[in-house]
Amino acid sequence: MKAPETISISGLSKSFNNSHYVLENINLSIQRGEFFILLGPSGCGKSTLLSMIAGFIEKTSGDLLVDQEEVKKPGRNRGVVFQQADAALFPWLTVKENVEFGLKMKKTPKDNRNKISTYFIELVGLKGHENKFPRELSGGMKQRVQLARVLANDPDILLMDEPFGALDAMTRRTMQTELVRIWKETNKTVIFVTHDIQEALLLGQRIGVMSVGPSSKIDHIYDIPLAFPRSFTDKEFNRYYQNIQAHFD
Numbered sequence: 001m002k003a004p005e006t007i008s009i010s011g012l013s014k015s016f017n018n019s020h021y022v023l024e025n026i027n028l029s030i031q032r033g034e035f036f037i038l039l040g041p042s043g044c045g046k047s048t049l050l051s052m053i054a055g056f057i058e059k060t061s062g063d064l065l066v067d068q069e070e071v072k073k074p075g076r077n078r079g080v081v082f083q084q085a086d087a088a089l090f091p092w093l094t095v096k097e098n099v100e101f102g103l104k105m106k107k108t109p110k111d112n113r114n115k116i117s118t119y120f121i122e123l124v125g126l127k128g129h130e131n132k133f134p135r136e137l138s139g140g141m142k143q144r145v146q147l148a149r150v151l152a153n154d155p156d157i158l159l160m161d162e163p164f165g166a167l168d169a170m171t172r173r174t175m176q177t178e179l180v181r182i183w184k185e186t187n188k189t190v191i192f193v194t195h196d197i198q199e200a201l202l203l204g205q206r207i208g209v210m211s212v213g214p215s216s217k218i219d220h221i222y223d224i225p226l227a228f229p230r231s232f233t234d235k236e237f238n239r240y241y242q243n244i245q246a247h248f249d
């Protein structure tokens with residue numbers, strides 16, 4: 001049986017100024033539980049597309065459905081992880097308070113809040129850092145707090161916009177491995193934006209390659225049936241790498 005579709009996009013276009021389209025005629029369908037990558041060069045409209053799915057910005061035309069409902073505004077079924085953790089975390093709240101923020105808004109009782117934050121703080125590897133403030137954390141740790149906070153809200157869909165872009169190469173590798181583990185443990189649907197082919201291949205079950213803007217669209221979708229955890233020294237991995245690289249040459 002085919003897995004149910006959670007995101008369904010057809011003929012979706014976006015123009016900010018009526019003179020040209022940033023995105024034109026995007027067609028995309030994403031299954032529940034899928035790890036999908038949006039890959040494309042800087043300025044092609046990846047963040048714009050993700051923000052439309054998140055409900056932060058309005059489409060110009062076309063259809064954009066999440067769980068069969070037209071997206072009109074942000075919703076609890078979608079959680080967003082941004083590139084810059086600094087802009088997303090509250091500096092005056094501790095790690096634990098940041099993670100519990102959405103739960104508090106939802107009026108989740110304190111005992112429950114405590115249970116949930118403890119679980120996700122441990123899941124992202126921040127046990128022992130609960131009472132620190134964001135300024136006392138490294139970039140990678142702040143990104144983990146952001147991830148724990150989004151997961152604590154329990155959205156079905158994680159929308160991640162180059163979340164590891166600002167991290168050093170070693171921390172990025174660790175975070176990539178952790179994200180695959182967390183995705184497997186939580187069965188979330190993930191849409192992950194990157195311009196890094198290697199990152200796309202380490203994480204994605206399918207990779208949608210976007211064309212250069214203006215009027216960007218999804219040029220081609222690659223199926224990546226390689227098992228996790230993946231290794232970039234693998235022969236098959238490199239074959240996919242060359243194929244996708246050729247898109248941008």
Ligand SMILES: Nc1ncnc2c1ncn2[C@@H]1O[C@H](COP(=O)(O)OP(=O)(O)OP(=O)(O)O)[C@@H](O)[C@H]1O
Nearest residue numbers: 016022040041042043044045046047048049195213
């Ligand atoms: N609010 C806005 N008003 C006007 N133009 C915008 C706005 N947001 C984005 N754009 C334009 O839309 C295009 C796509 O931008 P977007 O940020 O989606 O690209 P991107 O693929 O995420 O790039 P990057 O990899 O650099 O983050 C760019 O030409 C940008 O200038």
Ligand SMILES: [Mg+2]
Nearest residue numbers: 046047048161
């Ligand atoms: Mg962007």
